[in-house]
Amino acid sequence: MNNGRSSSTTTDIARQDGAVVEYQPPPPPPAIPLQISDRQFFQQLSIEGLITEDEALDAVGPGIIPSSMLALINMLPMENQFAAKMLIRGATTFERLHPVTVLIQQLYEWNDAKRDEFWTAAAAL
Numbered sequence: 808m809n810n811g812r813s814s815s816t817t818t819d820i821a822r823q824d825g826a827v828v829e830y831q832p833p834p835p836p837p838a839i840p841l842q843i844s845d846r847q848f849f850q851q852l853s854i855e856g857l858i859t860e861d862e863a864l865d866a867v868g869p870g871i872i873p874s875s876m877l878a879l880i881n882m883l884p885m886e887n888q889f890a891a892k893m894l895i896r897g898a899t900t901f902e903r904l905h906p907v908t909v910l911i912q913q914l915y916e917w918n919d920a921k922r923d924e925f926w927t928a929a930a931a932l
Contacts, residue, residue: 839923840930842900849873851929857915870896879914 843851846867853863858873865871872880872895880891894907902908903926912922 837927839903840926841904842902843926843929845899845901847929847932848901850932851925854928855925872896876911876914879910883910 849858849863849866852858852873853860858866858875862871862873866873872892876895877892880888880895883891891907891910903922908922912918915921917925
């Protein structure tokens with residue numbers, strides 16, 4: 808049906824109802840944070856049920872590595888285990904693209920999209 812208006816192009820839509828408005832593209836999706844704090848990291852793991860609340864508190868407080876993460880670290884070659892333990896225990900921030908994050912992804916069987924979703928949710932805490 809033709810009601811006197813031309814086809815619906817961006818310009819035509821902007822001129823409908825007699826008003827001319829500038830086209831505003833939708834905002835880009837929010838950037839995925841490159842790092843999150845240790846508190847955000849362990850709290851989000853707990854929210855998702857991957858570690859207990861007590862494990863999250865222990866990880867942030869005295870730096871006790873959650874048992875599921877320790878099990879993964881213990882599967883690494885012996886020469887890499889100490890460095891991984893030191894990083895997870897001593898980190899005050901977790902970098903989304905750090906090699907240890909890849910280990911964490913493997914532990915929880917996350918693809919990159921899941922990792923990014925986790926980082927975004929944790930950053931909002």
